[in-house]
Amino acid sequence: xxxxxxxxxxxxxxxxxxxxxxxxxxxxxxxxxxxxxxxxxxxxxxxxxxxxxxxxxxxxxxxxxxxxxxxxxxxxxxxxxxxxxxxxxxxxxxxxxxxxxxxxxxxxxxxxxxxxxxxxxxxxxxxxxxxxxxxxxxxxxxxx
Amino acid sequence: xxxxxxxxxxxxxxxxxxxxxxxxxxxxxxxxxxxxxxxxxxxxxxxxxxxxxxxxxxxxxxxxxxxxxxxxxxxxxxxxxxxxxxxxxxxxxxxxxxxxxxxxxxxxxxxxxxxxxxxxxxxxxxxxxxxxxxxxxxxxxxxxxxxxxxxxxxxxxxxxxxxxxxxxxxxxxxxxxxxxxxxxxxxxxxxxxxxxxxxxxxxxxxxxxxxxxxxxxxxxxxxxxxxxxxxxxxxxxxxxxxxxxxxxxxxxxxxxxxxxxxxxxxxxxxxxxxxxxxxxxxxxxxxxxxxxxxxxxxxxxxxxxxxxxxxxxxxxxxxxxxxxxxxxxxxxxxxxxxxxxxxxxxxx
Numbered sequence: 001x002x003x004x005x006x007x008x009x010x011x012x013x014x015x016x017x018x019x020x021x022x023x024x025x026x027x028x029x030x031x032x033x034x035x036x037x038x039x040x041x042x043x044x045x046x047x048x049x050x051x052x053x054x055x056x057x058x059x060x061x062x063x064x065x066x067x068x069x070x071x072x073x074x075x076x077x078x079x080x081x082x083x084x085x086x087x088x089x090x091x092x093x094x095x096x097x098x099x100x101x102x103x104x105x106x107x108x109x110x111x112x113x114x115x116x117x118x119x120x121x122x123x124x125x126x127x128x129x130x131x132x133x134x135x136x137x138x139x140x141x142x143x144x
Numbered sequence: 145x146x147x148x149x150x151x152x153x154x155x156x157x158x159x160x161x162x163x164x165x166x167x168x169x170x171x172x173x174x175x176x177x178x179x180x181x182x183x184x185x186x187x188x189x190x191x192x193x194x195x196x197x198x199x200x201x202x203x204x205x206x207x208x209x210x211x212x213x214x215x216x217x218x219x220x221x222x223x224x225x226x227x228x229x230x231x232x233x234x235x236x237x238x239x240x241x242x243x244x245x246x247x248x249x250x251x252x253x254x255x256x257x258x259x260x261x262x263x264x265x266x267x268x269x270x271x272x273x274x275x276x277x278x279x280x281x282x283x284x285x286x287x288x289x290x291x292x293x294x295x296x297x298x299x300x301x302x303x304x305x306x307x308x309x310x311x312x313x314x315x316x317x318x319x320x321x322x323x324x325x326x327x328x329x330x331x332x333x334x335x336x337x338x339x340x341x342x343x344x345x346x347x348x349x350x351x352x353x354x355x356x357x358x359x360x361x362x363x364x365x366x367x368x369x370x371x372x373x374x375x376x377x378x379x380x381x382x383x384x385x386x387x388x389x390x391x392x393x394x395x396x397x398x399x400x401x402x403x404x405x406x407x408x409x410x411x412x413x414x415x416x417x418x419x420x421x422x423x424x425x426x427x428x429x430x431x432x433x434x435x436x437x438x439x440x441x442x443x444x445x446x447x448x449x450x451x452x453x454x455x456x457x458x459x460x461x462x463x464x465x466x467x468x469x470x471x472x473x474x475x476x477x478x479x480x481x482x483x484x485x486x487x488x489x490x491x492x
Contacts, residue, residue, distance in 0.1 A: 046300075047293035070296040071281025106281055126293075133353065134293035 036143050041065040042124075044074050044104065047131060049124065049138040056116055058144050063113045068104040074131065076102045078114070078124040078140055087127040116142045186232055189343050190365040191433055192408050196341045198334040199227045212289045214280060215310040216302035216347055217272070218443070219338035224263045224270050224310070227331030228401030235363045238394045239386045239415045260308075266330040267319035270312045276303040283311050292351030301346060301445060310334065333403050342443040343429040345382075349422030356422050364414040365390060365398075365407070366433035372416075373430040373439035373446070381420025382429070388413060 036057035043050045047070060056062045066076050077087050078100045087101075097103065099114045119142050126136035190197040196218065258279070261272040273279060277299035284291045302309070312332075348358045358381070364370055369387065376382035390413040399407040416429070430444035441447045 046297040071278040071299070072284075072291045072293070072295060106285065107278060128293070129290070130351070130353075131293045136293065 036141075037062070039063045039065075041067060042076070042138070043067045043069060044136075045069045047072075047074070047126070047134050047136055049076075049126075049136060052138040053141070054138065055141040055143060056114075058116050058119055058142055061113050061115050063111060066102055066104050066110045066112070068106060068108055068110075071106045073106055073128065074104050074136065075126045075128055076104060076110075076112075076124055077127055078122055080120065080122055084123055084125055084127075087125070088132070090127070118142070119144055186236070186361045186363075187343070188232060188235055188363040188365065189341065189431075190407070190411075191341045191431070192365075192367060192406060192411070194337060194339060195222075195406070196336040196338050197406060198336065199231055199331060200334075201227070201232060201331040212284065212287060213310075213312040213314070214284075214299075214347065214350070215312070216306060216344045217308040217310050217334070217336060218306050218340055218342050219336045220260055220274070220308055221272055221310070221334045221336045223333075223335045224261060224265075224272065225333050225335075225403055226265045227333035228398075228404050229331070231398055231401045231404055232331060234394065234397050234401070235413075235415075236361075238391070238413070239363075265332060267315045267322055268312055268330050268332065269315070270310060270332065273309045273311055274307050275309070276300070276307060280309050280311065287311075287313055294350060298346060298350050302344065305442060305445070340440060340443050341431050341433075342440070343431065345418065345428045346425050346445060348418065349420075349425045352422035354421065354423050358418055358420050358422055358425055360418040361385075362416045362418065362429065364416070364431060364433075365411045366414070366431065367408060367411060368433050368435045369412045370414060370431045370433040371437040371439050372414075373432075373441065373444045374427055376416050381418060381424045383417045383419065384414070385417045386413060386415035 036055045038057065038060055040054050040056070040062065042054070042064060044067065064076075068074050077084065083100075099112050102110050102112050104110045122140045122142065124138045124140055125132050186201070188197075188199040190199075198217075200215075258274040259271055260274050261270075263270045271283070273283060277296055280299050281291055281295070284295075299309075314330075343362055343364075345362075348360055349356075352358065372384075374380055374382065376384040390411045394413065395407055395409065395411060398404050412433075418425070426445075428443065428445045430439035430441070432439040
């Protein structure tokens, strides 16, 4: 009786461990900041990007959906430090729409497709006055 | 307070909010580029017979163009009119004897979703809006203003309690044509029937950097000594500078100003000086002048989520999985502990 019970308990525990480990693996695999993805949705709420870290593959078209839930306009500018610095000191209030430079009007959605040609770590930032300082910054890991 | 007056006089921006009775507060300022320098705000909030009287004036730094102001209100106003000519100055004289001679005020106005009221006061266009953050954002956009990045969260903070906003546009060019000098202001008197007066404080930090200071004076004139929430402690950015029975000379003087006939024959004068960093002002000022001493936590914004933080879902999932894993291991260990040893099994 006791041995049988112990076997059952051992089996139940083993199942729990296996299930937990499997679920953890699935969850980690789906984590946007770690595994390169070709379709990503970035939500904007209270002037913050969510997620604030993404991972995308090199050489493959990546579709990024930008959902602005705020009642104010935002930008999504992705690029290296030189690109960000140019926009930081630029004089354009609103940028022409380019795949890597999106203007998302209040309460609207924009979709852009980008093919990244080399590995890098870029940032995506909203350069409207005061927005970067307020925390509208994200990191994009471009990986092979 | 006294030491702040010279700064106010030397500087450009000054807003005076005089409140008689319960409260009312101040406005968040926005400019075409989302940045407006408001150096100081003064407000009088008065509460008598279930009606809140809010008298305020703004003085902006710099001239030209248009400036906007957004003020959350506790209810739908029954009237918005030009305020008395010297009510605010008289209050300052009462609490700060060396009365300033050059306190100037300005205003700005708004318009938006459901427009409840529109009033033109001198160079100020005032619109009372009913709506949420999206509506106010729409008004700002339509009027050529860019709301600062903290506006969505701040406006939501207010809209959850009261969807009424007073939006004002101050046309500095028009003011100049009227002969108003930069720094001059137009006092506005807002009458709001409401059972729950409160003074918006958090809005004062709108658009300000984390290290920016908010410098404002709020006067309360109530029938009885009010209970306040949060209690001004100094360390929370609010200091109780004055709390005493209002003098008859003050009440008589205020009552003789334009539109101030509502001033009661007796009242309690409270002055709260605000000197805080913008992030420190995460609350409003709830006032209970009924004598019960129970100011509302809701009206103070203390039971409303002040910060909405995005939760990393992967972190949540991993924590959940870790918990499942831990429980599984725990069960396993417990059961193994109950397992009879080989000797016991043999005996059986």
